[in-house]
Amino acid sequence: MPDVDTLPAARAVERLRLAEARLARRRQTACGPSETARAAMRYILERADAGDPATPTDIAAHLGLATASVTGILHRLRGGGLISFVRNPDDGRSKRVVPVDRATDVEDVDPLTARIRQFAGGLTEREAEHVARFLDAVSDAVDRECT
Template structure:
């Protein structure tokens, strides 16, 4: 069992990360383009496109853990920004597919912060990455369980 005093820096680092993410979310709402949720939706749309499959609004909502009504608003803003368009779903006339307008868009351009984080992760050894991943998964589960 690790020494409790030795684990304090990790707990403090997570708290600083949570505060930084909250500040970033507020800035993104007012100052710098799409929200984090809209960026996550766009990443998913581009990943699906790269895999040769279009996404549906329902799939995007499920992926993000949001209601379809919330996702509809996000998709309308992405369409208004010229990032996506809608196409009729040939398999189901009642639904539509979400298609990126410019597939030459690089995921790193949509979310440069994620690209930076991947770069930081590449500097870790496999063992370090495994430890960090386990720790962050536990933190994520605790955050997800909060206020539910």
């Protein structure tokens, strides 16, 4: 049986999961790109900033999806004018995914992530480590569910 003092953390995670489910439903209908497309775009921007543009295979591996699923996401992002494809100079058979406008800030693509990072900035290093370990354990449990 969990310690009574730890139940608020479990309740907070449940509230978070419900809020994320509501957000996912809203984003499917009225709020722009899906969460997966936003995650792909964040990854594309981060890789571009690192000077190592991503390939569709890289993006699929990062998202834990099949490359075929990512292809549809990338075509929608390209149709929205957010990305383009360029020939991979290291492998002529593949392409790299690059942002069209590198002035685009990751935080503009997903303002929620910017707000979460702002909240995290208010934590001490020790608090951040504790929260990260807890959330990593929750993420692992979610990933193991129904497998």
